[in-house]
Amino acid sequence: MDLKNLKRGSVILLLVFLLSACQQQLAKSQYPLHYSGAIMGTTFTIKVSSLTDSLTSDALKTQIKALLDQLNGQMSTYQQDSELSKINQNHSSEWITVSESLYIVLKQANVISKLSNGAFDITVGPLVNLWGFGPNDMSFAAPTDEKIAQQLSNVGFKYLLFNDDKHQIKKQNPMLYLDLSAIAKGYAVDQVGLLLEKNGMSNYMVEIGGELRLKGHNLQNKLWRIAVEKPAANQRMIQKVLPISNVSLATSGDYRNFFELDGVRFSHTIDPRSGKPITHKLASITILSDTTMKADALATALMVLGVDQGYQLAEKEDIAALFIIKTKDGFIEKASTSFVARLR
Ligand code: ADP
Ligand code: MG
DSSP, rough: SOOOHHHHOOOOEEEEEOOOHHHHHHHHOOEEEEEEEEEETEEEEEESOOOOOOOOOHHHHHHHHHHHHHHHHHHOOSSSSSSHHHHOOOSOOOOEOOHHHHHHHHHHHHHHHHHHTTTTTTGHHHHHTTTTTTSSOOOOOOOOOOHHHHHTTOGGGGGGGEETTTTTTEEETTOOOOTTTTTTHHHHHHHHHHHHHHHHOSEHHHEEEEEEESOOTTTTTEEEEEEOOOOOTTTOOOOEOOOEEEEEEEEESSSSSSSEEEEEESSSSSEEEEEEEEEEEEEEEEESSSSHHHHHHHHHHHHHHHEEEEEEHHHHHHHHEEEEEETEEEEEEEEEEHHHHHHH
């Protein structure tokens, strides 16, 4: 997390919020809480349609910012003294006690890894770094096969062991390096949502870097209207508008965070099986789920699997997924049965 996306001079906002221009002006000034800022190397926006008396808008913002800073301090690979960075620097196989939040995210990551047969894998960190998408490396060059093989030997979610009673983890391979960039933003969205709900607010939209949670209604007393962006690198156009609520939504795509070398595009999504960025024709994928953490991780998992295997998994596991596929004549959509049902 942190600065990764900004580093490439592009903001990885995969979604735009569709409101007509004047509606947007109106809505912006009238939302009792409309809070935007930067966190986790990307931007966030929070809108609450109706505030309760329990907290002022400023007090709520202070609490939200404190929560986001706390989560970043637990899960960032860009912050050298974060809880996760310390685990990454600890090259041993001892049991390590971790915070509750971090434990929950690591366990959910493990579930999605198993579900996707290793397509989603937070131990892919060394390869993310090798390909220049990590905290340190700014050199956008394809690494040699030898270097890839070297790093692959330290990748594998099976090397991360859990003790549920003690909230402990163990790196069976001491060189394991964990990267939560594909799941932590989703968890943070859920936690902000919970904070709002604890304070009695049930009509809100929380978004961090394109991962969203929607609850209740917008300022016009209608469902939230979320636009999935057309997955093209050099334009910002709307592919599809989803009127939805009481759901989480995440999008993964290869059209914002990538580098190009000799006309070949290298995505920031790495296939942990090959050690290389994905190259298939899937341009973006949008997932609807009950938690944003799950939606976030599933979006990356299905992005790695590609259209055919991804669609198969979505059908088998009842995942609501919208695939946007590149063809020579433009983009085509393919929705899983559960996605179609969810929007009916
Ligand atoms: P997107 O919106 O495209 O999903 P995210 O920032 O949510 O983007 O997730 C992409 C990040 O996840 C990458 O920058 C990398 O740090 C990490 N990542 C890349 N490949 C994988 C993978 N196969 N499994 C888990 N995390 C990955
Ligand atoms: Mg994501």
